[in-house]
Amino acid sequence: MADNTTVTVLGLGAMGSALASAFVKGGRPTTVWNRSAGRDAELLAQxxxxxxxxxxAVRAGEVIVAVLLDHASVHETLxxxxxxxxxxxxIxxxxxxxEESRELARWAAEHGIEFLDGGIMAIPPMIGQPGSALLYSGSQTVFDQQRDTLELLGSTEYFGEDAGVAALYDFALLSSMYMMFNGFFHAAAMVGSAGVSAEAFGERAAGWLTAMAHGLPEYGRVIDSGDYRTDVQHLSFQKAAVxxxxxxxxxxxxxxxxxxxxxxxxDRQVAAGHGGLAYPRTIEELR
Structure with a gap:
């Protein structure tokens, strides 16, 4: 069934074009539409x-893949x-x-449309290549029936019927990425004051951050336990460092x-008397 599935891609920005190309290369009959003309020449050649x-476009496809600008544009288009x-x-x-994904799921259900939401953990050149990962939630029927087609884009993972969960994972992972990038920008500005190039510092920072990232599951274990007691590197120690x-x-x-x-x-945690607790206790200040 999947081998003959007709796919329509709505939206031919960089990501939409990459997805459509992967579908075509995977042998799926693919129809494409974009609001502004001139972005489909390469896809047509493929x-x-x-x-x-x-x-x-909608009438041409059994599966409609929307890759538009934002939530409002999905409604404006569909x-x-x-x-x-x-x-x-x-999809x-x-x-x-x-919450926008959940609203779309309710809207789809009201109109007899099967709905699957997804988050793309890749940049356009990665689509269809090792390392590309897509997260899905919503209709399990759609996910199961179209899994072979979806795997043309990258690895797939399903997070259940709640249509908002894939987006939640997506944005949570992206927030980690942005914080890391901005931490690097700050650090590169610091060493730049001594004439160190950002590229050279990036080589050093990549190794350091990779090593530190291995500690994330242990931070997660501490957070899940709710036990922030520690004898080393407590918040008062971290305050002095920061x-x-x-x-x-x-x-x-x-x-x-x-x-x-x-x-x-x-500072707020130390002032509130939590200076002797472990650094992961910071999550309680965010909740």
Whole structure:
């Protein structure tokens, strides 16, 4: 069944184009549509078929993959053709927040549309290559029936019927990424004051951050246990370290926009009497 599944991709930005290309290369009859013209030439050369309207695109596919700008654009694109979507399978790979994904699932159910939501843990050049991972939640029927097709894009993982869970994982993982990148930017600005190139520092930082990342499961175990007692590197110890980082940053002429919130989190916990507890206790300040 999957080998003959007809797929429609709505939205041909960098990611949508990469997904459509993977479907075509995987032998799926693929129809593509984009609001603005001129983005489908390479896909057409590969064997995709252009639809001149959303309605035409939807009618061409058993599976409709939406890769649009945001939640509002999904409704703007699909509301006018909701009757054509009835009985079809809609897979939303637009970056929608968890509650937005849940709203789309309710909307789809009201109109007889099977709905699966997904989060893409890859950049466009990674699609269809090792390392590309996509997370899904929503209709298990859609996931199970289309798994072979979805695996053309990357590894797949299903998180249950709650359509918002895949997006929750997606944005949680992305938040970790952005925090890491911005920590590097701050650090590169610090050493840049001594003439160190950001590229050279990046080589050093990559090894350090990779080594530190191995400690994340243990941090998670401590958080899940709720037992933050420790004899080493407690919050008071961390406060001294982060205070020193802030002073070093100021001395290097680097703004404290990124490190100041970390300092504030630690300061509040120490002031509240938690200075003897372990650093993972910081999550309680965020909850």
């Amino acid at each position: 064997g995709a078929v252009r639809a001149d309207s959303v309605a035409e 509301d006018p053709v909701v009757a054509d979507l009835a009985g079809r399978q809609l 939303n790979l637009t970056s929608t927040a968890p 205070d020193a980082i802030a002073r070093a940053s100021t001395d290097a002429g680097v703004a404290l926009d990124l490190i100041a919130p970390v300092k504030d989190l630690i």
